[in-house]
Amino acid sequence: MANAEVGDDGYGEDPTVNELEEAYAAWVGKPAAVFVPSGVMANQIAMRVLTRPGDVVVAGALQHVVGFEMGAAARNAGIQFHTVDDTDGHLDPRSVQTAFDAERHHQPAVRAVVLENTHMASGGSPMTPEETGALVAAAGGFPVHLDGARLFNAAVALGVAGSALAAPATTVMSCLSKGLCAPVGSVLAGAADVIAQGRVERKRLGGSMRQAGVLAAAGLVGLRTMVDRLADDHRRARRLADVVAETVSRDFDPATCRTNIVCFEHPDAEALVGALAARGVLAGTVTSTRVRLVTHADVDDEMLDVAIGALVALRDGVGATR
Numbered sequence: 321m322a323n324a325e326v327g328d329d330g331y332g333e334d335p336t337v338n339e340l341e342e343a344y345a346a347w348v349g350k351p352a353a354v355f356v357p358s359g360v361m362a363n364q365i366a367m368r369v370l371t372r373p374g375d376v377v378v379a380g381a382l383q384h385v386v387g388f389e390m391g392a393a394a395r396n397a398g399i400q401f402h403t404v405d406d407t408d409g410h411l412d413p414r415s416v417q418t419a420f421d422a423e424r425h426h427q428p429a430v431r432a433v434v435l436e437n438t439h440m441a442s443g444g445s446p447m448t449p450e451e452t453g454a455l456v457a458a459a460g461g462f463p464v465h466l467d468g469a470r471l472f473n474a475a476v477a478l479g480v481a482g483s484a485l486a487a488p489a490t491t492v493m494s495c496l497s498k499g500l501c502a503p504v505g506s507v508l509a510g511a512a513d514v515i516a517q518g519r520v521e522r523k524r525l526g527g528s529m530r531q532a533g534v535l536a537a538a539g540l541v542g543l544r545t546m547v548d549r550l551a552d553d554h555r556r557a558r559r560l561a562d563v564v565a566e567t568v569s570r571d572f573d574p575a576t577c578r579t580n581i582v583c584f585e586h587p588d589a590e591a592l593v594g595a596l597a598a599r600g601v602l603a604g605t606v607t608s609t610r611v612r613l614v615t616h617a618d619v620d621d622e623m624l625d626v627a628i629g630a631l632v633a634l635r636d637g638v639g640a641t642r
Contacts, residue, residue: 321534321535321537321538322534323537324336324533324534324536324537325533326531326532326533326534327531327533328530328531329355329528329529329530329531329532329533330523330528330529330530334531334532334533334536335533336532336533336534336536336537336540337355337532337533337536339536339540340355340507340536340537340539340540340543341353341354341355341507343540343543343544344494344507344509344539344543345509347482347483347543348468348471348482348483348485348486348492348494348509349481349482349483349484349486349487350486350492350509350510350511351510351511351512351515352509352510352511352512352514352515352516353507353508353509353510353515354507354508354509354515354518354519354522355505355506355507355529355532355535355536355539356505356506356507356508356522356527357504357505357506357527357529358495358497358504358505358506359384359467359469359493359494359495359497359506360389360392361506361522361525361527362493362506362507362508363384363385363389363392363393363434363465363467363493364389364392364393364396364397364521364525365508365518365521365522365525365527366434366465366491366493366508366510366518367385367393367396367397367399367432367465368396368397368521368524369491369514369517369518369521370431370432370463370465370490370491370514371397371399371431371432371463372398372431373397373398373399374398374399374400374428375399375400375428375429375430375431375432376399376400376401376402376419376427376428376429376430376431377393377399377400377401377402377430377431377432377433377434378401378402378403378404378416378419378420378430378432378433378434378459379401379402379403379404379433379434379435379436380403380404380405380406380411380434380435380436380439381403381404381405381406382406382407382439382441382442383406383434383435383436383439383441383467384436384440384441384467384469385401385434385436385467386401386403387441396525399432400428402419402422402430404416404419406436406439406441406442407442408442408445408576409438409439409441409442409443409445409447410439410445410447410451411435411455413454413455413457413458414458416433416455416458416459417458417460420458420459420460420462430462431462431463432459432462432463432464432465433455433456433458433459433462433463433464433465434464434465434466434467435447435452435455435464435465435466435467435489436466436467436468436469437452437466437467437468437470437471437474437485438469438470438471438473438474438477438579438581440469440470440581440583440606440612441583441606441610442576442583443576443577443578443581443582443583443584444470444473444557444577444578444579444580444581444583445576445578445579446473446474446477446478446578446579447474447485448478448480449480449484449485449487449488452466452485452488452489453488455488456488456489463490463491464488464489464490465489465490465491465492465493466485466486466489466491466492466493467493468485468486468492468493468494469493469494469495469498469506470494470495470498470499470579470580471485471486471492471494472494472499472500472547472550473499473550473553473554473579473580474579475547476547476548476550476551476554476579477554477578477579486509490510490511490514491508491509491510491514491518492508492509492510493506493507493508493509494506494507496538496539496542496543498616499546499550499553499580499616499617500539500542500543500546500547501542501546501616501617502535502538502539502541502542503535503538504535504538505535505536505538505539507539546617549617550579550580553579553580553615553616553617553619554578554579554580554615556580556615556619556621556624557577557579557580557581557582557613557614557615558574558577558578559624559628560577560582560613560615560624560627560628560631561574561576561577561582562574563628563631563632564582564584564613564631565584566635567631567632567634567635568584568586568592568631568634568635569584569585569586569611571585572584572585580614580615580616581612581613581614582612582613582614583606583610583611583612583613584610584611585609585610585611586609586610586611587609588608588609589605589606589607589608589609589610589611590605590608592611592634593605593611595630595634596627596630596631596634599626599629599630599633599634600626600630601626601627601630613627
């Protein structure tokens with residue numbers, strides 16, 4: 321990062337940012353890409369570019385863009401969501417088609433769809449290219465944005481190319497600051513004209529940066545050296561999932577853990593997270609009854625043993641479900 325060649329990215333003159341955008345666009349098989357500070361901003365830019373105020377956007381009820389972006393899409397793009405069931409991390413194309421059909425019955429017009437791969441709230445569930453294609457077909461030619469914050473995890477888990485996962489979508493974004501370990505940044509990709517408008521929206525949202533190559537350099541390291549190692553995160557998460565099922569959430573099916581996230585129900589999620597923190601293990605909550613554990617590059621096997629030990633110690637402690 322300290323040695324990155326930089327320029328003014330606001331003018332498109334930062335060579336390291338340009339290199340990162342080109343590398344990501346190639347990885348997802350899109351003509352162009354734009355570097356932004358965060359995944360939320362990438363999603364919000366997509367909403368502003370692909371929709372108009374008053375439009376309805378179909379999305380899973382548990383998707384990040386619906387529940388974890390502080391209502392940003394309504395404020396930034398003036399759109400409303402038609403949510404469909406995605407409890408298991410997957411959308412039914414028939415439910416998407418039904419949402420579009422509602423316009424014929426005097427309801428607001430659906431003009432876009434948002435997908436999420438992997439699906440965080442369900443435990444990092446990956447979506448196959450075939451599933452994505454079926455949902456894009458259900459959209460009937462209207463734009464589809466793919467929130468691929470963890471698309472790299474999906475590619476590794478499914479053993480497919482990122483371009484295969486992103487091909488059906490109009491736009492796709494991925495975070496460099498999750499499994500790829502960059503300190504900051506996400507990238508949004510799509511057709512050249514769409515991304516050109518995305519750059520305008522980035523500036524409107526305050527995301528146009530200057531000598532951003534110092535950040536993009538870390539993103540390039542992530543793209544080039546950190547994708548394959550995601551398999552280690554997946555292996556550790558599955559081991560953790562097996563222990564969760566044996567200790568604090570007996571109804572949890574560890575087979576649902578296919579990437580790096582372990583999400584499970586617990587009657588008092590905050591109490592469990594607090595009890596784990598007291599034992600040196602940091603976890604989080606998705607809802608008041610849903611806990612999230614995430615493995616990443618800074619959690620090695622020794623640290624995983626600490627987390628497992630904490631769960632075992634709590635087996636007969638804080639409200640284990642049976």
